[in-house]
Amino acid sequence: MIPLSIPEISGNEWAYVKECLDTGWVSSAGPFVNRFEQEIAHRTGAGHAVAVVNGTAGLQLALILAGVRPGDAVLVPSLTFIAPINAVRYVGAEPVFLDCDDYYNMAPEALLRFLDDACVTRVNGCVMKDSGRRIAAVIAVHVFGNAVDLEPMLSTCRERSIALVEDATESLGTRYSTGALAGRHTGSIGDFGVLSFNGNKVITTGGGGMLLTSDPAAAAKARYLSTQAKDDPIRYVHDEVGYNWRLTNVQAAIGVAQLERLDEFVAARRRHHARYGELLAGVSGLEVAPVPPWAFNNCWLTAVRIDASRFGMDREQTMAHLQTKGVESRPLWHPNHLQRPYRDCVAWNVGRSVSLWEQTLNIPSSAGLTDEQLGKVVTALRDARGL
Ligand SMILES: Cc1ncc(COP(=O)(O)O)c(C=O)c1O
Structure with a gap:
């Protein structure tokens, strides 16, 4: 995995x-x-x-x-x-x-x-x-x-x-x-x-x-x-x-x-984000989530956004498919205004949070991820498109 x-x-x-x-x-x-x-x-x-x-x-x-x-x-x-x-x-x-x-x-x-x-x-x-x-x-x-x-x-x-x-x-x-x-x-x-x-x-x-x-x-x-x-x-x-x-x-x-190795780890995670962006460009219905242009971001986790109607699979199906290919992925956290302890709290127009949650999946991003592993993740996502 x-x-x-x-x-x-x-x-x-x-x-x-x-x-x-x-x-x-x-x-x-x-x-x-x-x-x-x-x-x-x-x-x-x-x-x-x-x-x-x-x-x-x-x-x-x-x-x-x-x-x-x-x-x-x-x-x-x-x-x-x-x-x-x-x-x-x-x-x-x-x-x-x-x-x-x-x-x-x-x-x-x-x-x-x-x-x-x-x-x-x-x-x-x-x-x-x-x-x-x-x-x-x-x-x-x-x-x-x-x-x-x-x-x-x-x-x-x-x-x-x-x-x-x-x-x-x-x-x-x-x-x-x-x-x-x-x-x-x-x-x-x-x-x-x-x-x-x-x-x-x-x-x-x-x-x-x-x-x-x-x-x-x-x-x-x-x-x-x-x-x-x-x-x-x-x-x-x-x-x-x-x-x-x-x-x-x-x-x-x-x-x-x-x-002592922070710069190296951040450089690796940023490289992974950029590489995913290059290799997944053009896959219909799939987009590597952008990072804000006003910062040098550490790219801790790379996320992909799935448009289920064009990609052919929704977030859950994509996660299950990746699992069968030996790739761990995770949806975003369940929105907190929907969590049991917080359902009665005020949630002010949180529609975008819900739609991003529905579309987003995090994919392997460890500093030690090898080119070969990254390639496998990309292939698994591309294969999903073909199913
Ligand atoms: C956004 C966010 N806040 C707080 C925490 C809590 O940090 P810790 O696990 O060190 O308590 C985490 C992660 O674990 C987190 O991702």
Whole structure:
């Protein structure tokens, strides 16, 4: 089976993990944690990076630090993995689902239209007309590593005192190439950004995440909260409810080794995306999903869009066909406004999210995908057309 996205672990991972074991630095305080944080901060241009156990915890931490309170509303895309939506619920807030653009990301126009039409400014901030809920934050997810059209969203949020959290869990290596944000890395622009080092991501620590912020006080608070809020670490005095969320030194050691090869991994994934585009051009009813032209995108996962009437198979049939040919593929996440825990939440004109979900399939994109494997995927898709 040619897998969708697997890690490439063939660098200094063994050596650095051995160093942890040999020195006894295995737990959360340790030299590799500090080094991983410094190197990620340097790579992304974020002022501060705080290593945590996973991206989901990082998102929850970001919402806490952004001042999201129980009963608030947080604007989220419907089309994304469920983790950022769950993080909203973990802090007692309610997600409100907005529609996406052609690159699967929250559309700036959808955000502006929702705030103009469905919300009003009161003394306590921007609130929803119907429910009176305060709009405390927006979570912009850089889906598949595609850079969100963030520039207009930044001013939309700032004008209304709404916090902007970037879910950059899929987009390490993605940076803007045009406009006012040119040169800036995803995750380093909003009030907070969050990375993930889950096994299927561009780099992995097995499981892990990183909170990014330019605010030194927020970074200090993130370290405090993620290490059980120790006000006196010797006598175990705690003035707040904290969390056990710090990344271990062993995981950070893997992360440092992986980060050494980030450019290579991103180059490979971008090459795969381009090659799929060339080899599948002209297949009727099939299109490699475009990536936003305003950024150098990491192309974490390549997606194809299927027009079932012209291709002759819908998304599910294509996935089943690829399976018989030894190719793993996956549909997009079930839209979150249709997920059982979130069906009663507000979903604001999310028609495009549903139609893109119906048409899209992710295909093998690992950095280590060989030319031969990529050729097999292309042949399997071309064969499907012939059936
Ligand atoms: C968009 C998105 N947000 C959040 C997460 C959660 O990250 P983690 O698995 O590290 O908790 C993931 C991936 O796993 C993701 O794809």
